[in-house]
Amino acid sequence: MRRDDRNGVALLVLDRPKSRNALSDAMLAALSEALAAIAQDRSVRAVVLAAEGPVFCAGHDLKEMTAHRADPDRGRAYFADLLGRCAGVMQAIVRLPQPVIAAVQGTATAAGCQLVASCDLAIAAADARFCTPGVSIGLFCSTPMVALSRAVASKHAMEMLLTGDLIGAEDALRFGLINRIVAPGAERDEALALAGRIADRSAVAIRFGKAAFYRQRELPLAEAYQYAAEVMTENMLSRDAEEGIGAFVEKRTPRWEDR
Known part of the structure; x- marks a missing residue:
């Protein structure tokens, strides 16, 4: 290989x-x-x-x-x-x-x-x-x-x-x-x-999302929503989420820091 x-x-x-x-x-x-x-x-x-x-x-x-x-x-x-x-x-x-x-x-x-x-x-x-x-x-x-x-x-x-x-x-x-x-x-x-x-996307968002996708689908519905909310909260506090939302509001291209 x-x-x-x-x-x-x-x-x-x-x-x-x-x-x-x-x-x-x-x-x-x-x-x-x-x-x-x-x-x-x-x-x-x-x-x-x-x-x-x-x-x-x-x-x-x-x-x-x-x-x-x-x-x-x-x-x-x-x-x-x-x-x-x-x-x-x-x-x-x-x-x-x-x-x-x-x-x-x-x-x-x-x-x-x-x-x-x-x-x-x-x-x-x-x-x-x-x-x-x-x-x-x-x-x-x-x-x-x-x-x-x-x-x-x-x-x-x-x-x-x-x-x-x-x-x-x-x-x-x-x-x-x-x-x-x-x-x-x-x-x-x-x-x-x-x-x-x-x-081209935020690597930190991708890391959060991929791991959460596979874990949540094995959980009952209510637990999946609870877990996904916890993940999204942590993601929201990341620097890239702050930058990405700011860039969207300001109508500019985001500059990812992958953190």
């Missing part, structure tokens, strides 16, 4: 196209390391996650997994550790202070679909396809289900999980898995442009 920063946007690129950008042990470690570094990097205001080659991400590296069936415990400890590490990466995306935008080409399958669902936003090429195909090989996509079921409506998620069928970009848009569709080859530029617009 490689990283390229430009104008406040970090571009992370999965670059193992010969292995269909599978989430191998090495790829998961690289993603985890990159996300941890970005979380501490205040110069990064948005992230784009892209991939090289005809496949965005084929999910876990099944050859790597199968090799551990020769372990004394038939791979139980390795499988549990692998799935825990993968879940850690997905949660790191959600917890990241900066928004993460997936730029999807080709196919995103199994944990690759999970990766897209875990991102805050997603731009897909018109010929992109998505699926959770585990049932076709006797392995229900239980961990991809966690992200998928939080990104799309229950019945759409269940249909994808129970059939393992590929869905096209139009259905992915209709289901709510992606935000928009662009011409093949334009997905990365579109994602970078969207990230650039986000990067």
Whole structure:
């Protein structure tokens, strides 16, 4: 995986196209390391996650997994550790202070679909396809289900999980898995442009908002409103909110201090 920063946007690129950008042990470690570094990097205001080659991400590296069936415990400890590490990466995306935008080409399958669902936003090429195909090989996509079921409506998620069928970009848009569709080859530029617009906003407001979005949706309605009011009060006391409201009243461009 490689990283390229430009104008406040970090571009992370999965670059193992010969292995269909599978989430191998090495790829998961690289993603985890990159996300941890970005979380501490205040110069990064948005992230784009892209991939090289005809496949965005084929999910876990099944050859790597199968090799551990020769372990004394038939791979139980390795499988549990692998799935825990993968879940850690997905949660790191959600917890990241900066928004993460997936730029999807080709196919995103199994944990690759999970990766897209875990991102805050997603731009897909018109010929992109998505699926959770585990049932076709006797392995229900239980961990991809966690992200998928939080990104799309229950019945759409269940249909994808129970059939393992590929869905096209139009259905992915209709289901709510992606935000928009662009011409093949334009997905990365579109994602970078969207990230650039986000990067122009107050980083402190974005940090408040992203964290609050994911926390409040897991709360009962009254608790969600109480929590959101507390967050908005703290946000209101930030320097950027003072500057932004002042700039609006004075009809000028705000000068963000990100505090």
